Amino acid sequence: MGNVTRDISNDFYTETLVIGGGFGGTYALHKFRQAGIPVKLVEAGIDFGGVWQWNRYPGARVDSEFPFYQLSIPEVYKTFNFKERFPSDVELRQYFQHMDKILNLKKDAIFNTIVEGVTWDGQWTCKTKDDRIITCKYLVLCTGSSYKKNFPPFRGLEKFSGTLIHSAGFPEAGIDASGKRVAVIGNGATGVQIIQELAKEDCSLTAYIRTPIIALPMQQRSVTTQEQESLKSFYNVLLKAARVSKTGFPYNSPAKTFSKTSDEEREALFEDLWGRGGFSFFLSNFLDFVVDKKVNECIYNFWAKKTRARVQDPVKRDIVAPLKQEHLFGVKRPSLEQNYYEAIDRPNVELVNLKKTPILEFTEEGIVSEELRKFDIIVLATGYDAMTGSLMDLQIKDKEGRPLQEKWKGGVETYLGLMVEGMPNMFMVYSPQAPTALSNGPSIIETQVDWIIDAIQKMKTEDIVMIEPQHRFAVQWGKDIQDMNAKTLYPLENSWYMGANIPGKVREQLMYIGGADAYSAAIHNALDGWKGFDLRRHEI
Numbered sequence: 001m002g003n004v005t006r007d008i009s010n011d012f013y014t015e016t017l018v019i020g021g022g023f024g025g026t027y028a029l030h031k032f033r034q035a036g037i038p039v040k041l042v043e044a045g046i047d048f049g050g051v052w053q054w055n056r057y058p059g060a061r062v063d064s065e066f067p068f069y070q071l072s073i074p075e076v077y078k079t080f081n082f083k084e085r086f087p088s089d090v091e092l093r094q095y096f097q098h099m100d101k102i103l104n105l106k107k108d109a110i111f112n113t114i115v116e117g118v119t120w121d122g123q124w125t126c127k128t129k130d131d132r133i134i135t136c137k138y139l140v141l142c143t144g145s146s147y148k149k150n151f152p153p154f155r156g157l158e159k160f161s162g163t164l165i166h167s168a169g170f171p172e173a174g175i176d177a178s179g180k181r182v183a184v185i186g187n188g189a190t191g192v193q194i195i196q197e198l199a200k201e202d203c204s205l206t207a208y209i210r211t212p213i214i215a216l217p218m219q220q221r222s223v224t225t226q227e228q229e230s231l232k233s234f235y236n237v238l239l240k241a242a243r244v245s246k247t248g249f250p251y252n253s254p255a256k257t258f259s260k261t262s263d264e265e266r267e268a269l270f271e272d273l274w275g276r277g278g279f280s281f282f283l284s285n286f287l288d289f290v291v292d293k294k295v296n297e298c299i300y301n302f303w304a305k306k307t308r309a310r311v312q313d314p315v316k317r318d319i320v321a322p323l324k325q326e327h328l329f330g331v332k333r334p335s336l337e338q339n340y341y342e343a344i345d346r347p348n349v350e351l352v353n354l355k356k357t358p359i360l361e362f363t364e365e366g367i368v369s370e371e372l373r374k375f376d377i378i379v380l381a382t383g384y385d386a387m388t389g390s391l392m393d394l395q396i397k398d399k400e401g402r403p404l405q406e407k408w409k410g411g412v413e414t415y416l417g418l419m420v421e422g423m424p425n426m427f428m429v430y431s432p433q434a435p436t437a438l439s440n441g442p443s444i445i446e447t448q449v450d451w452i453i454d455a456i457q458k459m460k461t462e463d464i465v466m467i468e469p470q471h472r473f474a475v476q477w478g479k480d481i482q483d484m485n486a487k488t489l490y491p492l493e494n495s496w497y498m499g500a501n502i503p504g505k506v507r508e509q510l511m512y513i514g515g516a517d518a519y520s521a522a523i524h525n526a527l528d529g530w531k532g533f534d535l536r537r538h539e540i
C-alpha cells in the first residue's frame with residue numbers, strides 16, 4: 001500500500017474534551033466554560049439532546065416530572081417554560097435548542113462525530129471515525145447509559161423483508177402505521193409508550209411480552225406558563241433539594257415504617273400516592289421494598305388490584321398484571337403509563353406471552369413463536385447494552401495499552417463511578433457504579449460534573465498534572481456496591497441494572513445503590529485529601 005496522507009487540518013488540541021452532548025455533555029460544557037477551563041465537545045448525533053435526539057418513537061416522553069428534569073442553570077430555566085408535567089421528546093429537543101441559544105454552546109461543539117479509538121501517551125488522543133485527531137489533557141465521557149442499541153440474537157432477524165426498526169432509530173418523520181400489521185417486541189419503559197400510542201391508530205398491533213412491566217399512572221397534565229413563572233423564585237431551592245435527595249427527586253417518605261403501619265394506614269397511603277401520579281407510588285413509598293419481600297408483595301398486590309380492574313380481557317389481564325406476584329416491584333425499572341392498560345384491551349391489539357410461547361425465529365414475512373404472524377413493521381423496543389456499551393464503543397486503552405473491554409471482562413471496575421485505574425485524568429458522567437439510573441438524570445449529572453470541575457480546580461491549585469485511582473480503592477468501591485447489592489432483592493430480577501439483558505454480560509449491580517445523597521458525600525470525602533488517588537505533580 002502506498003502512503004496515504006492524513007488531512008491534519010481538522011486535528012486540534014483542547015485542554016478538555018467532552019464526548020457526548022446530552023444532559024451530561026451540555027452541562028459539562030457550560031460548567032467548564034464558566035470555570036475558565038478551555039473545552040470542546042464532540043457528539044455523534046446531529047445536535048444536542050443525547051437520548052432525546054435518538055428517541056423519536058411514537059409517544060416518547062420522559063418519566064421524570066417537571067420541574068426536576070432540567071438543569072439548574074438560572075439563565076436557562078428563567079427563559080424556558082415546559083408545556084407538560086412529563087415533557088415529550090419534541091419538547092425536550094426544544095429545551096436543548098433553547099439552552100444552546102442562551103448559552104451559545106454550539107460555538108464549542110462538533111456534531112456527527114463518533115470517537116472510536118482513545119489512547120494515552122501523557123495526554124489523551126481521540127481518533128474519530130472521520131479520521132480527525134483530537135488531543136486533550138482532561139477527557140470527560142458523557143456518553144450516556146442508553147446509547148448502544150440491543151438487537152437480541154433472534155434467529156433469522158436479517159431475513160425479515162418489512163420495516164425493522166429499533167426504538168432509538170425512528171426517522172424524524174416517524175412511520176405511518178395506518179392500515180399496517182405492526183409488532184412491538186419489548187415491554188420496558190419504551191415498549192409501553194410505543195404500544196399505548198400505536199394502539200390508538202388504525203393498525204393491527206401485536207405486542208410480544210416476556211416480562212410484563214409494572215407501570216404506574218403518569219397523571220399527565222398541562223403546566224401553564226403562569227404556574228411555572230410563579231414557581232421560578234423557588235427553582236434554586238427545589239433543584240437543590242433534588243440534588244441532595246436519595247433519588248434526585250425530593251419526594252417525601254411515609255411518616256411511619258412499614259412494620260409500624262396498620263393495613264388501613266397502608267391502604268390509605270397507597271391510595272394517596274397512586275392519586276398523585278408519576279413516581280410517587282414508587283419513590284414516596286416504603287423504600288424497604290428493595291430489601292424486604294413482604295413489603296414488596298404488599299405494594300405489588302395493591303398495584304395488581306388497581307391495574308387488573310382496568311383490563312377487561314381476562315387473558316390479557318393475566319399476562320400484564322398477574323394476580324400472584326411473579327415479578328418484584330421496583331427492582332426492575334417501573335414505568336409511567338397513560339391509558340396503557342386500556343390500550344392493550346382494544347380489539348386491534350393482540351398480546352403474545354413469550355414466557356409460554358417464546359420467539360423461535362424471524363422469517364421474511366414475520367415472527368414465529370407458536371405460529372407465524374405476518375407483519376409490515378416490527379419495532380424492537382429491546383433496550384440497550386446499558387451503562388457500559390457506550391464506553392466500550394469508544395475503544396479506550398489505558399496507559400499500558402489495555403483496552404477497557406479487557407479490563408472489565410470480569411466486571412466493571414471504577415473508583416467512585418467517576419474514574420478508572422490506569423486511565424489518568426479521564427472522568428465519566430452518568431456512569432456505572434454511580435447512582436445513575438436510580439436517580440433523576442440531571443441531578444446526578446450535576447453532582448458528578450461539579451465534582452469533576454472541583455477536582456480539576458484542586459489539581460490546578462496544588463500544581464498536580466495527573467490524577468488516577470489506586471487499584472485497592474477501585475476494587476473496594478466495586479466490592480462495597482456488590483456487597484450492598486447482595487443484601488437487596490436486585491439480584492433476583494433480570495434487569496439491565498444487573499447487566500442481565502445482554503447475553504454474556506457479567507451479572508453484577510451496575511449502579512451505586514446507596515442513594516445519590518450518600519454517593520455525593522462519598523465522592524466529596526474522597527476528594528478531600530485525594531483519598532484513593534495517585535497524583536503526579538509538576539516537576540520543579
Ligand code: NAP
Pocket residue numbers: 061062063064146152153167185186187188189190191193209210211333354359381382383384437494496501
Ligand atoms: P429495557 O428496559 O431494557 O426493556 C427491553 C424490553 O425488551 C424488555 O421488556 C425485555 O424483556 C425485552 N427483550 C429484550 N430482549 C428480548 C428477547 N430476546 N426476547 C423478548 N423480549 C426481549 O429497554 P427500554 O424499554 O428501551 O428502556 C431502557 C431504559 O431507558 C429504561 O429503563 C429507562 O431508564 C429509559 N427510558 C426512559 C423512558 C422514560 O423516561 N419515559 C422511556 C424509555 C426508556 P425482559 O424484561 O424479559 O428482559
